[in-house]
Amino acid sequence: MLKWALIFLVIxxxxxxxxxxxxxxxxxxxxxxxxxxxxxxFLIFVVLAFMAGSAIV
Known part of the structure; x- marks a missing residue:
């Protein structure tokens, strides 16, 4: 997704x-x-990672 954003920015x-x-x-x-x-x-994945990390501990 960021790759496409960068491509459109260059264009x-x-x-x-x-x-x-x-x-x-x-x-x-x-x-x-x-x-x-x-x-x-990205923010959704960060929140999910913190929730998964706290579930393991």
Whole structure:
């Protein structure tokens, strides 16, 4: 997921540099959404890991 967010970020930067502001804004929004989803999934897994660790002890 983070890989795709990074890819869309690079596409956004390149298209912004070339002057395609509409495409740049769209890909930046997609990258931001993918990054947010990745962070949420990461936090869920961290909470699950702590819960599993406390269940074992």
């Amino acid at each position: 956004s930067l390149v298209t912004g540099f070339l002057g395609f502001s509409g495409v740049s804004a769209a890909t930046a929004t997609i990258a931001r959404i993918l990054f947010a989803i990745a962070i949420i999934i």
